[in-house]
Amino acid sequence: MPDYKAPMRDMRFLVDEVFDFHTSYAALGATDASPDMVSAILEEGAKFCEQVLAPINRSGDEQECQFDNGVVTTPEGFKEAFALYVEGGWNGLAADPAYGGQGLPHSLGLMISEMVGASNTSWGMYPGLTHGAMSAIHAHGSEAQKQTYLTKLTEGTWTGTMCLTEAHCGTDLGIIKTRAVPQADGSYSLTGSKIFISAGEHDMSQNIVHLVLAKLPDAPAGTKGISLFIVPKFLPDPATGEAGERNGVSCGSIEHKMGIKASATCVINFDGARGFLIGELNKGLNCMFTMMNHARLGTGMQGLCLGEASFQGAIKYANERLQMRSLTGPKAPEKAADPIIVHPDVRRMLLTMKAFNQGNRALAYFTAQLLDQAHRADSAEAREEAENLLALLTPICKAFMTETGLEVTNHGMQVFGGHGFIREWGMEQLVRDCRIAPIYEGTNGIQALDLLGRKVLGSQGKLLRGFTRIVHKFCEAQAANPQFSTYVSQLSGLNKQWGELTQQIGMAAMKNPDEVGAASMDYLMFSGYVILAYLWLRMALVASDKLAAGSGDAEFYQAKLATCEFYFKRLLPRTATHLAAAQAGSDCMMSMSAESLAF
């Protein structure tokens, strides 16, 4: 198992030097998040992840969660780690102080969750789902619901879930069958079965708060008839507020999966369970989107997390493993062979990993800064600007970061050769754990449709222009910078193509809506590569300035410049392929009958 060390230098580079979180924290009134405090929190978080979570990652995969007659037992150490996490105050870090949280910026919470996910993705699912439930209750719950549930979720004695999927529907929530029948006391009686419920049942908390999508008997058909309910495993005791009577909720079984085996993926059965409406009737999907946007960003982060873990394993191995001589003559003549890091093709894999990880981290932190702005900015304009950029970036974060994260973990495994396939080395687990990320929280295909259909074309290009304008201004400002002129003109050209491609698809889609679905995935990937190019260039500019100013740490900044060069030369050309594919039209996909396709 690769040891995990939080990439503090790179995190600080983004926080302090590239995005200057301190200024934005101050401007947003997040005065508790002083530079010293941020630094202390990151260091303590790193310690917790490195020392508590990383050591139980491999064993968790081998032990898996166990199911026995409705009871789920998590692997050794998981429960204890959660207790330490709660005790350390990590669970309520970014939560509302009105309900027991520490009120620190969401971006800081995201940095902690990066370290959690990189050291133990399965374990991270439990607090991750809880945070999703917290955000939904915070946004849509009544004051009484917040007092009852949010307080407990924030203190970490209770955990949360989101219950959407049923056996016959995942993407298509309009056809769910779970029913909620109104009761005389204003509560609802829920009956139905949900599948794929992460953290649906486990032994880590006193109570589990399910947020459940269901339909009233007379609800309108489709997604317009979906409501959201709070359904606790144990009903809160009215007197004490503690977990009381057992509700009609039970875990029917857990799934046997390819990866994240220590995360309990449950079938949850509701048999006349008592539930409480959250938000408005038939507006459940809107409420759930609060949770899903949170979860989508979190899922995107898993691509980064597992990519980072894989890189740390691969770079260590590449420096230690001796195999063959460098093509340009022995580099370690005193040894039986050279370390494999001398071989260009091994470097190709390592640099691809590095460029994606650090680019994806920049994308995540850029997005997290917008999250802070959306939550805390004084002016409605500033909040709306941030919301619009978030709407555009969320599906890209989810899909691009998980597609590239999966590629990264596969490279990491490949660097290990045959040993990469052996479980004890831990590299193949990262691939398996990562493989779910392009699927859940809305498949990447769905993200692509959300991006192109709903966000970009649905806003007549407005949401896209909100971002391309940023890139355009950046390129204009750097046009006279001789050091980066090639890259700036490459980025500027792609930024222009992005808009043109959008117009082309938009025009074609007016005649044939299938053109959107035919182009969407390649459109999303094209978008992701352009965004990372912009972010890599911003990082390179900072690195270059620091080097010019002689501010020390020269090797770190030179590595940034070299990785940026690698990104532009070896990865950004993928835009050509995505562009061509996105422009290829739907005919060559739709003309064949379903029967012919099977031949």
Next chain:
Amino acid sequence: MPDYKAPMRDMRFLVDEVFDFHTSYAALGATDASPDMVSAILEEGAKFCEQVLAPINRSGDEQECQFDNGVVTTPEGFKEAFALYVEGGWNGLAADPAYGGQGLPHSLGLMISEMVGASNTSWGMYPGLTHGAMSAIHAHGSEAQKQTYLTKLTEGTWTGTMCLTEAHCGTDLGIIKTRAVPQADGSYSLTGSKIFISAGEHDMSQNIVHLVLAKLPDAPAGTKGISLFIVPKFLPDPATGEAGERNGVSCGSIEHKMGIKASATCVINFDGARGFLIGELNKGLNCMFTMMNHARLGTGMQGLCLGEASFQGAIKYANERLQMRSLTGPKAPEKAADPIIVHPDVRRMLLTMKAFNQGNRALAYFTAQLLDQAHRADSAEAREEAENLLALLTPICKAFMTETGLEVTNHGMQVFGGHGFIREWGMEQLVRDCRIAPIYEGTNGIQALDLLGRKVLGSQGKLLRGFTRIVHKFCEAQAANPQFSTYVSQLSGLNKQWGELTQQIGMAAMKNPDEVGAASMDYLMFSGYVILAYLWLRMALVASDKLAAGSGDAEFYQAKLATCEFYFKRLLPRTATHLAAAQAGSDCMMSMSAESLAF
């Protein structure tokens, strides 16, 4: 678990219509392989794979091989299936009649092994390794060794292995430590430990014949001091020829792997084991290459096999799973939702799978026909021509077919959404089983170096020109064909770029050998896409002719034309990215120090 049905229609299309195996069989004197006989063999083989091997594929993955004190037990049904396989005469199908084989063409053996690998990749490893050992003994063994070992391996009572890798070396065989000390009787005493030995120990045969690379005490350093030895688990009884006294060979443990879990991957210890030199002293690597070329083609096939199995699962699911409505209006208004095959992005995945599978099958059969020619052609020129093309195509088959096969299995899993991640559906197993293929038998990075460094540049471009000339002639012949003019000119242009790219890299490599390693992987993938374009166009031409002739089966041929169009429009553009990356040079990869790379 997806049911496996051998893709007989597509196999026959290639055998009968595209490559006309019957004419080449007749020309090569393979008179036993009459059209009727070939047809009967394929049908019987399909039946065996569908009915015997496919049903024990999922259970094999769950049960894994078990190790207890040197004894390896294969999963339920594996042993019985092997007995049936031997009984059915499948093991000796393409083997030399002089040693009990049926002497049928190698291409026919490859078609059977495609069906075996697609229905149960893990199981296929046991006969697969045996066939590799048979080809090495056939090519390099003495007559006595052939009588003793080849006869038993052909009849399937004994099985074979190849023992190359040691803990400290896989790619770099020059540094192996296993020692072979000459004995007075002409045999050798072998001591050392080998790892990753597929089929190294199991319960399916009476004896296991290890082919072991080792060094004599006074052997020259590096690969020039490696010899190959036959080391049987049980020494043949001189009187009866049957397995006799136990040799000093034992299985120390088996690996716990990501996939192919029912294939025993063993640590094999040699403790003064008696071994017999095969071929010349210190020429062991040459002998092993006979086996490795066989194994490399076989590994490439695994990409096709698992891709085919995945496609069969995905197409069925896409027709059955109801989710959302088509963007162009309901297609199954009587149902709660449309089958997901109506969605363009699902079709993008399915067509990518189909285009790679059928393209890779064409590549495999094209190569198999060359294999027959190399083995059987009358004239030395014809044999050499085939050998040269095989030398070029083998690393491409191995690496391109496994890279794209892995992509295909990942698409297949993605089509299933969340269910794809659940083990019982069987789709994720295909990804795990496929993930080893880009690694073993020489990582794909090594294949790429072999292709570009050894084969293409090492022959001053001669081996490449042997293929580009075929493409060039084909394009010239089709230049006036209006139906395919766009594709022909696309192929022709790429074929020219292939040569130019080779020259560019060759020139750059004269100054800096690292340029080869920097470009090699993208060069190989570029090559693979061009070759598949050529083969897709050949298939499309046949389909078009058949349609024009009104020879029935119109839907099959129309599907070929549509898939060809998809390949050219949506997959072939990837060449642009590989070209740009291969031309990017080594500087952006090699300039960073190993320390800086780790930042």
